[in-house]
Amino acid sequence: xxKVILKKKISPRIANGHPWVFANEVNQVDGSASxxxxxxxxxxxxxxxxxxYINPKSQIIARILTRNPKEIINEEFFFKRIAEAxxxxxxxxxxxxxxxxxxxxxxxxxxxxxKFNEYFVxxxxxxxxxxxxxxxVNALQKIFQPKGIYERNDVPVRELEGLGQQKGFxxxxxxTNIIIRENGLQFHVDVANGQKTGYFLxxxxxxxxxxxxxxxxxxxxxxxxxxxxxxxxxxxxxxxVLGLDISENAVAQATKNAALNNLDHICRFEATNAFxxxxxxxxxxxxYDVVMLDPPAFTKSRExxxxxxxxxxxxxxxxxxxxxxxGFLVTSSCTNLVQPDLFLEIIDMAAKDARRKLxxxxxxxxxxxxxxxxxxENTNYxxxxxxxxx
Ligand code: SAH
Numbered sequence: 001x002x003k004v005i006l007k008k009k010i011s012p013r014i015a016n017g018h019p020w021v022f023a024n025e026v027n028q029v030d031g032s033a034s035x036x037x038x039x040x041x042x043x044x045x046x047x048x049x050x051x052x053y054i055n056p057k058s059q060i061i062a063r064i065l066t067r068n069p070k071e072i073i074n075e076e077f078f079f080k081r082i083a084e085a086x087x088x089x090x091x092x093x094x095x096x097x098x099x100x101x102x103x104x105x106x107x108x109x110x111x112x113x114x115k116f117n118e119y120f121v122x123x124x125x126x127x128x129x130x131x132x133x134x135x136x137v138n139a140l141q142k143i144f145q146p147k148g149i150y151e152r153n154d155v156p157v158r159e160l161e162g163l164g165q166q167k168g169f170x171x172x173x174x175x176t177n178i179i180i181r182e183n184g185l186q187f188h189v190d191v192a193n194g195q196k197t198g199y200f201l202x203x204x205x206x207x208x209x210x211x212x213x214x215x216x217x218x219x220x221x222x223x224x225x226x227x228x229x230x231x232x233x234x235x236x237x238x239x240x241v242l243g244l245d246i247s248e249n250a251v252a253q254a255t256k257n258a259a260l261n262n263l264d265h266i267c268r269f270e271a272t273n274a275f276x277x278x279x280x281x282x283x284x285x286x287x288y289d290v291v292m293l294d295p296p297a298f299t300k301s302r303e304x305x306x307x308x309x310x311x312x313x314x315x316x317x318x319x320x321x322x323x324x325x326x327g328f329l330v331t332s333s334c335t336n337l338v339q340p341d342l343f344l345e346i347i348d349m350a351a352k353d354a355r356r357k358l359x360x361x362x363x364x365x366x367x368x369x370x371x372x373x374x375x376x377e378n379t380n381y382x383x384x385x386x387x388x389x390x
Contacts, residue, residue: 001038001039001040002029002030002031002032002033002034002039003030003039003040003041004026004028004029004039004040004041004061005026005028005029005030005041005043005044006021006025006026006042006044006049007025007026007044008027008044010025010043010044010049011025014049014064017067017373017375017376018104018375019052019063019064019065019104019107020060020062020064020104021041021052021060021061021062021063021064022059022061023056023059023060026061026062029054029056033054033056035054035056035057035127035162036053036055036128036130036131037053037054039052039053039062041064048069049067050064050065050066051065051066051069051071052064052066052109052128053126053127053128054128055127055128055162057161058126058160058162059160060126063109063110063126063129065077066107075132075135075138075139078108078132078135078136079135079138079139079142079143082101082108082113082140082143083139083143084106086100086143088106088371092368092369094368094369096180096181097114097117097199097201097204098115099112099113099115099201099202099367099370100113100369101113102369102371102379103125104376104379105371105372105373105379106371109126109128109129110124110126110128110129111123111124111125111129112197113136114197114198116178116180116191116198116199117178117181118144118147118148119146119147119150119174119178120140120144120146120148120150121149121150121151121197121198122136122149122150122151122152122170123151123152123153123197124136124151124153125157125158126163127161127162127163133151133170137149137170146171148169148171148173148174148176149169149170149171150167150168150169150170150171150176150192151166151167151168152167152191152192152196153165153166154166154167157300167192176190176191176192176193177191178191179260180199183204183207183208183232183235184235185232185235185261187226187228187231187257187260188226188253188257188260189226193249194253195225199226200225201367201369201370202334202366202367202370203229203294203332203366203367203382204367205364205367205368206332206364206366207228207229207232208232209362209386210232210233210236210290210292210330210386212236213328213330213361213386214233214236214237214238215237216237216239217239217289217290217327218239218240218288218289218290219238219240219288219290219291220241220242220244220291221233221242221244221292221294222243222244222245222274222277222293222294222295222315222319223295223296224243224250224251224254224294226250226253226254226257227243227254227257227258227267227269229243229292229330230242230254230258230267230269230292231254231261231263231267233292234258234261234263234266235261235263238290239266240266241266241267241268242267242268242269242270243267243269243270244269244270244272244277245269245271245272246271246272246273246274247271250271251269251270254267274293274315275315275318278315278318278321278322279318282318282321282322286322287322287324288322288323288324288327289323289324289327289328290323290327290328290330291319291322291323291327291329291330292330293316293319293330293332294331294334295311295312295315296334297335298311298312298335299335299337300337301337302337305338308335308337309346312333312338312346312347312350313346313349313350313353314350316329316331316350317350317353320351320354320356320389323356323389325389325390326388326389326390327388328361328386328387328388328389329386330384330385331347331384331385331386331387332382332383332384332385333382333383334382335381336377336379339380340363340365340380340383343383344363344385347385356389356390357389357390358389358390359387359390361386361387361388362384362386363384364384365381365382366381366382366384
């Protein structure tokens with residue numbers, strides 16, 4: 001078996017339980033070290049650290065699966081981990097639709113599985129886990145007897161692992177346009193062509209958090225995707241709702257979703273660049289009671305973090321300028337590169353520039369089916385703030 005020997009100065013990240021081992025943290029690799037193989041990882045003085053999949057082509061050379069030297073990594077291992085993750089979801093009350101496996105937070109690094117009722121969408125984002133796809137599919141079949149399983153591996157991060165991009169059925173083919181229920185509403189989910197796995201399950205509880213502030217309000221939602229926040233606003237009693245997204249496809253889905261819930265007389269959606277629209281409309285003196293922002297990550301790499309900071313500040317500043325005095329800003333950030341404290345600092349900077357005062361209503365993270373593991377910083381990725389803007 002291949003042995004990975006860490007440098008003498010072991011990073012606190014690995015010592016504290018984070019599963020990633022970067023290539024520059026390794027002193028020596030003994031053995032064949034072929035990509036995807038399970039390797040044992042040791043400290044420089046031969047103390048066992050853990051076992052995990054290795055990929056010499058990746059900057060993350062190893063991803064630790066277990067710290068138990070006796071545990072064997074085989075098909076049964078993946079079945080057990082998936083069954084445990086399902087038990088956990090049942091305990092915390094996320095079952096109908098949920099993120100069943102959230103990679104590192106469910107101790108299967110680089111694996112994502114979203115459950116949409118009786119359908120499953122899988123992403124294997126590292127070579128090590130990609131190899132176990134058949135075992136993962138078998139486990140899903142055994143535990144759930146699903147109506148369908150779909151692979152959404154059409155994501156660029158796979159290329160860092162030397163993997164190609166692909167998507168398709170991992171079960172018998174099925175109609176990939178499905179309907180899910182959430183908070184008493186219904187949404188079309190296109191698991192084959194939607195963004196990521198088709199739907200953003202992580203905002204489920206946050207969507208419910210707007211319940212009281214939108215009553216009787218004129219609401220603007222930017223970066224609306226399939227209109228989930230906007231349709232929630234309409235259901236919770238908004239007077240009018242306008243949703244914006246740059247993608248024509250997203251806007252078409254959002255419009256369909258509003259009709260599905262008989263809320264199309266309240267919700268309207270427009271395909272446009274939100275940065276330009278918000279700037280233009282504040283110049284024209286438009287004003288809203290609630291502005292909701294849920295922009296994309298803006299950057300995927302730490303080197304470009306300034307780009308994300310600038311983007312978040314800019315859009316939040318523009319959002320605040322469109323709010324009536326005493327209106328509410330509902331704002332999110334989904335990149336783990338901007339941690340919660342930094343996000344709040346950015347919002348404070350935007351408020352200062354807009355000469356507005358903020359009264360925080362709530363500040364929360366993603367829904368609990370995307371667990372946060374203390375010490376694994378990147379599992380704490382979603383920030384969601386509601387603030388009154390004075
Ligand atoms: N609020 C949504 C998720 C939003 S994801 C939900 O809860 O389901 C971010 C969205 O921003 C994507 O749909 C993307 O198409 C859109 N987007 C990206 N850049 C944009 C821009 N400049 N203007 C408007 N929308 C944009």
